[in-house]
Amino acid sequence: MKSTLDHAALAEEFNKDEERVDWHDGALWWIRQKRDRSAHRTPQWEELRETASAIKANVISNLHDYLIQFESNLKKNGVNVYWAADADEHNQIVYNILKAKNINQMVKSKSMLTEECHLNEYLAERGIDVINSDLGEYIQQIDNEPPSHIVLPCIHKRKEEIGELFHEHLGTEKGLSDPTLLTRVARKHLRNVFLTRRAALTGVNFAVAETGEYVVCTNEGNADMGAHLSEVQIASMGLEKLVPERKHLGVFLRLLARSAIGQPITIYSSHFRKPRPGQEMHLILVDKGRSALMARPDFRESLKCIKCGGCMNTCPVYRKSGGLSYHNTISGPIGAILAPNLDMKQHADLPFASTLCGSCSNVCPVKIPIHDQLYKWRQEIVKQGYSASRKTFSMKAMALTLSSPEMYKAAGKTGRWILNHAPFAINNKLNPWYKQRDMPDSPKQSFGEWYAKNGPKRVDN
Amino acid sequence: MSSRDSILAAVLKNQPPISALPDISMFKVPESDLRGKYIDMFNEIGGFAYAVESMDDIKSRIKAGFDTEKRVISTLPALSDIAEFCSSSVDPHSFEDVELAIIEGRLAVAENGAVWLTEEVMGQRIIPYISQHLAVIVRESDIVSTMHDAYARIASEDYGFGGFIGGPSKTADIEQALVLGAHGPLSMTVYIIK
Numbered sequence: 001m002k003s004t005l006d007h008a009a010l011a012e013e014f015n016k017d018e019e020r021v022d023w024h025d026g027a028l029w030w031i032r033q034k035r036d037r038s039a040h041r042t043p044q045w046e047e048l049r050e051t052a053s054a055i056k057a058n059v060i061s062n063l064h065d066y067l068i069q070f071e072s073n074l075k076k077n078g079v080n081v082y083w084a085a086d087a088d089e090h091n092q093i094v095y096n097i098l099k100a101k102n103i104n105q106m107v108k109s110k111s112m113l114t115e116e117c118h119l120n121e122y123l124a125e126r127g128i129d130v131i132n133s134d135l136g137e138y139i140q141q142i143d144n145e146p147p148s149h150i151v152l153p154c155i156h157k158r159k160e161e162i163g164e165l166f167h168e169h170l171g172t173e174k175g176l177s178d179p180t181l182l183t184r185v186a187r188k189h190l191r192n193v194f195l196t197r198r199a200a201l202t203g204v205n206f207a208v209a210e211t212g213e214y215v216v217c218t219n220e221g222n223a224d225m226g227a228h229l230s231e232v233q234i235a236s237m238g239l240e241k242l243v244p245e246r247k248h249l250g251v252f253l254r255l256l257a258r259s260a261i262g263q264p265i266t267i268y269s270s271h272f273r274k275p276r277p278g279q280e281m282h283l284i285l286v287d288k289g290r291s292a293l294m295a296r297p298d299f300r301e302s303l304k305c306i307k308c309g310g311c312m313n314t315c316p317v318y319r320k321s322g323g324l325s326y327h328n329t330i331s332g333p334i335g336a337i338l339a340p341n342l343d344m345k346q347h348a349d350l351p352f353a354s355t356l357c358g359s360c361s362n363v364c365p366v367k368i369p370i371h372d373q374l375y376k377w378r379q380e381i382v383k384q385g386y387s388a389s390r391k392t393f394s395m396k397a398m399a400l401t402l403s404s405p406e407m408y409k410a411a412g413k414t415g416r417w418i419l420n421h422a423p424f425a426i427n428n429k430l431n432p433w434y435k436q437r438d439m440p441d442s443p444k445q446s447f448g449e450w451y452a453k454n455g456p457k458r459v460d461n
Numbered sequence: 462m463s464s465r466d467s468i469l470a471a472v473l474k475n476q477p478p479i480s481a482l483p484d485i486s487m488f489k490v491p492e493s494d495l496r497g498k499y500i501d502m503f504n505e506i507g508g509f510a511y512a513v514e515s516m517d518d519i520k521s522r523i524k525a526g527f528d529t530e531k532r533v534i535s536t537l538p539a540l541s542d543i544a545e546f547c548s549s550s551v552d553p554h555s556f557e558d559v560e561l562a563i564i565e566g567r568l569a570v571a572e573n574g575a576v577w578l579t580e581e582v583m584g585q586r587i588i589p590y591i592s593q594h595l596a597v598i599v600r601e602s603d604i605v606s607t608m609h610d611a612y613a614r615i616a617s618e619d620y621g622f623g624g625f626i627g628g629p630s631k632t633a634d635i636e637q638a639l640v641l642g643a644h645g646p647l648s649m650t651v652y653i654i655k
Binding site: 027030031042043044047048051054055057058060061062063064067068077083084085089133134135136139152153154155157158159162179180182183184187190191194195219220221222224225227228229239244245246247248249250251253254261263264265266267268269270271272273274275276285287291292294295297300 | 463464465467468469471472473474475476477478479480481482483485487488490502506553554557570572573574575580585586587590591607608609611612613615616620621622623624625626627628629630631632633634635636637638640642643644645646
């Protein structure tokens with residue numbers, strides 16, 4: 001389902017329900033506070049972030065050799081390796097693996113990469129049914145909606161809405177909305193799914209070049225339930241997920257769950273290295289714009305991302321506009337810097353969905369300068385002619401005003417006069433800035449005027 | 462050109478000049494009272510951790526704390542009188558009805574409560590995930606301070622599958638309300654033995 005509305009229009013939709021916006025804002029801020037408490041009680045937290053960032057910088061600078069080393073170790077471990085340039089090639093590979101075994105049902109644990117590739121839709125068109133097993137992703141799937149957050153897929157939904165979905169799809173009693181009872185129902189239903197699927201697909205959080213193993217992190221245990229009961233295990237990973245050696249996992253596993261939800265480590269951090277007897281293991285390395293991103297020096301640091309979602313939880317725009325308004329699988333600040341690399345025209349609005357406050361960069365566990373990149377993408381987008389025309393016009397008017405002291409003074413005077421005498425000229429529906437905002441009282445005079453009257457008198461000799 | 466070759470060629474062409482791999486040996490946390498720290502942390506995340514005296518002590522705690530009328534399995538020969546020995550060759554689906562699995566942990570991490578298990582001690586990979594309840598026995602001398610110390614111990618270990626498990630399975634996907642027992646065990650208990 002492709003949306004043609006931009007972030008501002010979709011956010012406006014979300015903002016119609018003020019009570020939901022306040023609740024969503026509060027829920028995410030609460031997670032941000034848990035992240036802070038967890039970070040503050042971890043000794044050497046800042047050194048950890050610095051080190052994680054430096055390890056990822058090394059990986060990006062030597063990715064070619066690490067990929068070859070990883071591939072060779074995977075093969076030694078008995079894992080089949082595939083390379084996919086784009087979503088289509090990735091989906092085709094998964095389909096071929098399943099078709100060769102006559103499998104038409106698969107269970108999947110959380111993988112943003114396969115969401116981005118629209119794997120479920122691709123397989124459904126070819127007669128293969130996929131069930132998402134992460135509870136939040138399962139809820140989004142039965143509601144026919146993409147995840148709104150990479151870690152908390154249905155954070156925008158109220159429990160009553162989830163109860164309604166369960167009533168419709170799982171036959172629970174109407175009006176049931178207790179989170180524990182709903183979770184128990186899903187547990188029972190999905191347990192039967194795990195037990196009856198011959199194939200399981202997982203994402204990859206980290207992969208180790210030195211050993212050819214990959215690590216999958218969950219709190220629910222769904223990746224393990226699927227993988228260890230399957231006869232065909234498939235993992236899809238982006239090229240950038242590598243770390244050089246096993247010991248480097250220590251740095252990232254200390255940062256990931258603390259940054260994501262303030263937990264000291266995910267409940268399950270599973271290290272898959274070899275198939276179990278009788279099982280097939282397949283791993284697909286996916287490029288999908290990553291090698292192209294490496295060629296953009298201003299933006300390549302975004303490849304360091306470990307998908308903790310910390311930047312979303314802290315972002316004032318994300319919290320008040322909801323993940324679905326970003327019309328991209330990865331929403332929030334990190335989504336807004338990753339998406340333009342894939343399609344600058346389609347995602348031209350996203351880098352503007354930010355106040356540039358810098359909070360995202362301050363919580364990022366791998367120190368991606370997210371707000372700097374948002375700013376740089378804006379420049380790139382305007383240069384390429386993809387920015388909204390209204391914005392381009394007002395930016396040009398502002399540039400003209402700021403370049404001349406006379407025009408600046410005149411504009412300031414006019415602005416203050418309008419705010420005091422004709423506020424309706426600004427406080428109206430035609431001004432997008434006024435929505436959900438009240439204009440402040442305007443000062444009677446500018447600082448320049450005040451200083452001329454009250455500052456030290458200049459003595460001319 | 463295959464996708465493999467064209468991807469690798471693009472990566473080689475576009476990767477920036479080499480950036481040095483940092484040293485990670487400076488992450489040191491003072492190691493005092495690791496057992497106390499471990500127990501506090503594990504209880505905080507929703508698990509149950511106990512310091513125990515002996516295997517007999519563990520047996521009586523299990524009999525008191527779990528429904529042993531249901532299926533109880535273990536990989537530890539010392540527990541053969543209270544648990545069925547789990548075979549590594551049967552179909553993993555056959556463990557679907559296990560109420561409690563008792564296995565040995567290779568090490569435990571004080572900073573986050575996680576225990577490290579490899580498939581050798583699990584019996585089968587699925588066991589610690591499919592059981593309704595999980596109990597893990599760890600020697601006090603196998604408690605380490607941080608994840609760095611844990612990886613120092615397992616850096617060159619050869620395993621097919623291994624995992625850190627840091628508590629009962631959980632979810633907060635419905636309105637951020639914490640629910641223990643998502644898809645994996647409803648509870649996890651760690652016994653620390655001298």
